[in-house]
Amino acid sequence: MSAPVDLRSDTVTQPTAGMRAAMAAAPLGDDVFGDDPSVNALQDKIAAMLGFEAALFVPTGTQGNLCAILAHCQRGDEYIVGQMQHCYRWEGGGAAVFGSVQPQPLDNQADGSLALAQIEAAIKPDDPHFARTRLLALENTIGGKLLPMAYVEQATQLAQRKGLSRHLDGARLFNAAVAQAAQAGSDPRAEARRIAQCFDSVSVCFSKGLGAPAGSALCGSRELIARARRIRKMAGGAMRQAGFIAAAASYALDHHIDRLAEDHALARRLAEGLGGIAELQVEPPQTNILFVDLVGPAQERSAALLDHLAREGVQATGLYRLRFVTHLDVDAAGVERAVAAIRRFFQVSGTRHA
Ligand SMILES: *Cc1c(COP(=O)(O)O)cnc(C)c1O
Numbered sequence: 175m176s177a178p179v180d181l182r183s184d185t186v187t188q189p190t191a192g193m194r195a196a197m198a199a200a201p202l203g204d205d206v207f208g209d210d211p212s213v214n215a216l217q218d219k220i221a222a223m224l225g226f227e228a229a230l231f232v233p234t235g236t237q238g239n240l241c242a243i244l245a246h247c248q249r250g251d252e253y254i255v256g257q258m259q260h261c262y263r264w265e266g267g268g269a270a271v272f273g274s275v276q277p278q279p280l281d282n283q284a285d286g287s288l289a290l291a292q293i294e295a296a297i298k299p300d301d302p303h304f305a306r307t308r309l310l311a312l313e314n315t316i317g318g319k320l321l322p323m324a325y326v327e328q329a330t331q332l333a334q335r336k337g338l339s340r341h342l343d344g345a346r347l348f349n350a351a352v353a354q355a356a357q358a359g360s361d362p363r364a365e366a367r368r369i370a371q372c373f374d375s376v377s378v379c380f381s382k383g384l385g386a387p388a389g390s391a392l393c394g395s396r397e398l399i400a401r402a403r404r405i406r407k408m409a410g411g412a413m414r415q416a417g418f419i420a421a422a423a424s425y426a427l428d429h430h431i432d433r434l435a436e437d438h439a440l441a442r443r444l445a446e447g448l449g450g451i452a453e454l455q456v457e458p459p460q461t462n463i464l465f466v467d468l469v470g471p472a473q474e475r476s477a478a479l480l481d482h483l484a485r486e487g488v489q490a491t492g493l494y495r496l497r498f499v500t501h502l503d504v505d506a507a508g509v510e511r512a513v514a515a516i517r518r519f520f521q522v523s524g525t526r527h528a
Pocket residue numbers: 233234235236237239260261313343345346379381382390
């Protein structure tokens with residue numbers, strides 16, 4: 175039997191031997207004094223990769239988004255954001271709590287985008303009745319979906335025309351870039367830069383598919399990053415010998431971008447393996463996240479299915495909507511194990527695909 179497989183999230187990866195060696199060898203300083211060479215090198219590397227003047231290393235993606243929103247907006251400003259976006263729904267309302275910045279959430283359409291007409295309609299006139307609309311925040315990938323490049327261009331051009339700043343929650347920007355590069359037959363780094371250049375700021379997670387133990391970067395203009403640095407300090411995110419983790423992130427940028435294509439292929443393979451099970455509706459994955467809905471009476475069985483999977487050494491999350499995420503520590507054998515366990519639960523015999 176293959177080893178247990180953890181499909182809960184791409185955050186669960188362990189640093190590889192190569193990454194640990196890079197961490198152990200990292201030159202260190204005190205990043206609050208600005209002299210940790212490994213942090214500075216990482217910040218320079220990600221800023222240059224994505225085409226920005228500057229970058230700031232932060233402990234988490236949540237803090238990266240918080241620093242971005244508070245650097246773009248003042249008290250009494252608002253940001254337009256999707257209902258399903260992390261920086262509205264999954265960050266404890268931080269921008270409102272710490273920054274007195276009001277969110278203006280809009281429904282995400284099925285493809286993860288915000289309708290252009292709704293964005294335009296949500297922008298408030300300059301009138302004392304209203305919060306000042308200052309920022310548009312998008313997310314790519316969102317729920318594992320790649321926002322179409324043409325849409326990203328249209329939405330960010332609309333925002334610019336209307337005088338709004340533009341922030342991208344690019345926690346999984348490199349998953350988006352790898353998927354887009356596969357469609358376009360181009361290089362993921364070129365696609366990452368193309369997407370990022372539509373925005374005034376971009377946050378990127380190193381601790382998701384890139385496989386580092388912690389850390390994110392916020393990229394933007396020198397001026398924006400200087401403001402974000404103050405906010406990071408207030409939020410308690412200024413670290414000292416942070417070069418240990420910056421070195422892991424830097425290693426990930428050098429070694430773990432192209433391999434995201436393997437995660438995407440395994441997510442597709444998992445989806446194929448679950449095809450033909452009547453109780454399941456499988457959403458074809460675009461990147462490394464697979465959503466599976468239990469349908470009809472099977473909806474009652476999601477907790478039982480997750481328990482069954484856990485007993486079979488397969489971890490996943492979700493209640494009505496099951497979520498399986500592939501990553502650096504998942505291989506083909508792990509995916510087969512998950513497929514076999516799910517098919518056993520629904521008493522479907524055999525494996526459907528080669
Ligand atoms: C994971 C994630 C974040 C940040 O999460 P942290 O756990 O704070 O690092 C931000 N946005 C998206 C879309 C994410 O998936």
